[in-house]
Amino acid sequence: MNTHKYSYVIESKRGKAGWILQIWHFVVHLRLHYQLFILSGAFLLGALLSENFHAGWFAVQFLNVHILLFGGATAYNSFWDRDEGPVGGLVNPPSMTQWMWFASLLIQMIGLLLALPMGTFFVGIYSLSMLFFWLYSSPWTRWKGSPLKSLVAIGISTGCNAVLMGYYATGFGPLYSSVWIASAGVTLMLLSLYPVSQLYQQDEDYKRGDRTFAISYGRYAVIHFFEFAFPVGLLMVAVAIGLHHVMLGIAFGITGVLVGLLVNRKLKGMMEERSDDYQSVMQIKYRTSLAFVSFLTIALLAKHLDFFNSLPFVEWFLQ
Numbered sequence: 001m002n003t004h005k006y007s008y009v010i011e012s013k014r015g016k017a018g019w020i021l022q023i024w025h026f027v028v029h030l031r032l033h034y035q036l037f038i039l040s041g042a043f044l045l046g047a048l049l050s051e052n053f054h055a056g057w058f059a060v061q062f063l064n065v066h067i068l069l070f071g072g073a074t075a076y077n078s079f080w081d082r083d084e085g086p087v088g089g090l091v092n093p094p095s096m097t098q099w100m101w102f103a104s105l106l107i108q109m110i111g112l113l114l115a116l117p118m119g120t121f122f123v124g125i126y127s128l129s130m131l132f133f134w135l136y137s138s139p140w141t142r143w144k145g146s147p148l149k150s151l152v153a154i155g156i157s158t159g160c161n162a163v164l165m166g167y168y169a170t171g172f173g174p175l176y177s178s179v180w181i182a183s184a185g186v187t188l189m190l191l192s193l194y195p196v197s198q199l200y201q202q203d204e205d206y207k208r209g210d211r212t213f214a215i216s217y218g219r220y221a222v223i224h225f226f227e228f229a230f231p232v233g234l235l236m237v238a239v240a241i242g243l244h245h246v247m248l249g250i251a252f253g254i255t256g257v258l259v260g261l262l263v264n265r266k267l268k269g270m271m272e273e274r275s276d277d278y279q280s281v282m283q284i285k286y287r288t289s290l291a292f293v294s295f296l297t298i299a300l301l302a303k304h305l306d307f308f309n310s311l312p313f314v315e316w317f318l319q
Contacts, residue, residue, distance in 0.1 A: 028090065039158055047166045050166075073108065129156070195214050
């Protein structure tokens with residue numbers, strides 16, 4: 001009797017430990033470090049272009065978009081991909097179970113509810129991003145398997161829409177032409193590195209039947225696409241910022257040129273050495289994104305915090 005009771009306790013503890021481990025695996029698949037350090041630049045840019053700044057709502061929607069929307073979409077994609085090798089932000093992705101599919105959709109829906117106070121336009125953009133994420137990942141539509149449809153889905157959901165949501169998260173105001181220019185520019189800059197992340201995933205993608213950009217057009221097309229999309233997008237974003245703050249726009253452009261030259265050099269080195277491994281690709285993405293995220297975070301704080309924007313040097317940059 002005591003032995004049976006002891007065995008029951010052990011099995012119960014194992015069951016609880018198993019659930020805790022599964023929940024942790026789900027949290028890992030949200031890839032929060034990836035969302036916050038690579039994908040947050042577009043949202044921050046939208047906030048920078050706004051003349052309003054409601055810190056509370058900005059913080060809520062920043063976390064909403066990057067944890068519930070982007071994180072949920074990433075987990076949803078991971079469920080259908082079932083990758084065994086490295087993916088963006090994860091060297092060894094843990095296994096997923098059926099309940100995680102439902103949970104990935106649920107947290108996106110919760111995020112949609114949190115978006116309601118921001119108004120119809122914000123909710124519409126949020127919903128459109130959800131739709132594109134589903135079209136991208138779902139086996140019934142699988143836009144990820146098309147080199148062009150995948151660019152559309154990722155570009156609109158994490159580029160263009162993120163800028164618009166960042167703009168409206170700071171408060172309500174008119175959509176100036178500069179915001180649309182910035183949205184288009186960020187889309188190009190983000191997409192310029194999107195096929196790079198496919199280089200180390202080609203075996204997994206090929207087994208699933210996904211005809212990604214890297215598989216369809218080859219390694220050197222990835223570089224040529226970067227050499228076109230990045231500078232055009234950079235110019236558009238610099239102009240958009242410059243329409244509000246001339247010197248800040250120039251500083252962003254100079255920073256972007258330096259980053260772009262370094263990335264282009266690194267990409268060409270990878271192609272020559274055929275070292276398109278996970279670590280090399282993620283170094284490029286993290287360093288590039290962190291450079292812009294850091295720039296935009298500092299600029300955003302300087303613009304909207306009284307302590308900073310009263311300094312003469314900051315005033316000169318924000319004129």
